[in-house]
Amino acid sequence: xxxxxGIFPLRNLHTGEYEDAELYMPIDGQNVEDxxxxxxxxxxxxxxxxxxxxxxxxANIQDAHWKWREKTATRNNRMxxxxxxxECGGTTQGLMFVRTIDFARESxxxxxxxxxxxxxxxxxxxxxxFTDNRLYSGVGPLLLGTAINxxxxxxxxxxxxxxxxxxxxSWYRDQCRMTDLGPDANYPNNLCYFEMTAAQAHTYITT
Amino acid sequence: xxTKRTMTLNLSAxxxxxxxxxxxxxxxxxxxxxxxxxxxxxxxxERLDRGDKLFVEDAEKEEKAEIMVL
Numbered sequence: 001x002x003x004x005x006g007i008f009p010l011r012n013l014h015t016g017e018y019e020d021a022e023l024y025m026p027i028d029g030q031n032v033e034d035x036x037x038x039x040x041x042x043x044x045x046x047x048x049x050x051x052x053x054x055x056x057x058x059a060n061i062q063d064a065h066w067k068w069r070e071k072t073a074t075r076n077n078r079m080x081x082x083x084x085x086x087e088c089g090g091t092t093q094g095l096m097f098v099r100t101i102d103f104a105r106e107s108x109x110x111x112x113x114x115x116x117x118x119x120x121x122x123x124x125x126x127x128x129x130f131t132d133n134r135l136y137s138g139v140g141p142l143l144l145g146t147a148i149n150x151x152x153x154x155x156x157x158x159x160x161x162x163x164x165x166x167x168x169x170s171w172y173r174d175q176c177r178m179t180d181l182g183p184d185a186n187y188p189n190n191l192c193y194f195e196m197t198a199a200q201a202h203t204y205i206t207t
Numbered sequence: 208x209x210t211k212r213t214m215t216l217n218l219s220a221x222x223x224x225x226x227x228x229x230x231x232x233x234x235x236x237x238x239x240x241x242x243x244x245x246x247x248x249x250x251x252x253e254r255l256d257r258g259d260k261l262f263v264e265d266a267e268k269e270e271k272a273e274i275m276v277l
Contacts, residue, residue: 078250078253079242079245079246079249080246080249080250100243100246101246101247101250111233112233113234113235113239113243154235154239155234155235155236155239156235
C-alpha cells in the first residue's frame with residue numbers, strides 16, 4: 001500500500017496559482033493506469049506526428065518506450081529498488097524508480113553508496129518541447145529532490161547518480177549542477193553518467 | 208520512510224570487526240551496512256534464480272571469474 005510522504009506545491013502554469021501535489025511511495029496500480037491511459041497515448045501520438053524539423057529529443061519523448069507497468073510489477077517487492085509518484089490535479093504527474101545498491105564513481109566519493117536514479121519521468125503535458133502550453137512546473141525538481149532526501153534517509157549523504165537521456169543532459173548539468181562524468185561505454189547507447197556529491201546535494205535542496 | 212523493526216544480531220569478534228571496518232569505510236552505520244548487504248544479496252539471488260550468472264572482472268587483465276553464490 002502506498003505511503004504519503006508529503007505535500008508539495010506545484011505551479012499551475014495555466015492559472016499561475018500553486019496547487020498541492022502529493023508525493024507517494026511506491027508507485028501503485030493507479031499510477032500505472034494513468035501512464036497507460038493518459039501519458040502513453042499522448043507520447044505515441046506525438047512520436048507519430050513529429051514535424052520534419054523535430055526529433056524525439058527536441059520533442060522530449062525519448063522515454064516513451066519505458067515499461068512502467070512491467071517494472072512496477074517486478075520491482076515493488078524488492079529491496080534494491082524504491083519507487084515514487086507525484087499526484088496533482090487528479091492524476092499522476094511524475095514517476096521515479098531508484099536503485100539502492102550502487103556505488104559512486106566520482107573521485108571525491110569513489111565507492112561510497114549512492115542512490116541511482118534508474119527511471120524518472122514527468123507527465124507529457126508538463127514537458128518543455130512536448131508542448132508550448134505546459135500545465136505544471138516543478139515535477140522534475142521535486143522528484144530529484146526526493147531522490148536526494150531518500151539518499152540522506154539511507155545514510156548516503158544525498159549522493160545520487162544517473163544516466164541521462166540526451167534530451168535531459170543540459171538540465172542535469174546546468175540546472176541541477178551535477179558532475180558530468182561523460183559517456184558510459186558500459187551502458188546502452190553510451191548515455192552520459194552524472195553524479196551529485198554530498199555538497200552538491202546540500203546546495204540543491206537548500207537553494 | 209518505512210516502519211522499522213528491531214532485532215539482536217549475534218556476531219563473532221571477527222564478523223563485528225569486518226562490519227565496523229566496512230561501515231566506517233562506506234560512511235554508513237552498521238545497521239545501514241547490513242541493510243545494504245541484504246539488498247545486494249536479494250538482488251543477486253533474484254538474478255541467479257532467473258538463470259543469470261554473476262562474474263567479477265579484472266579490469267587490467269580483462270579476466271572474468273564466475274562467483275558461485277549459496
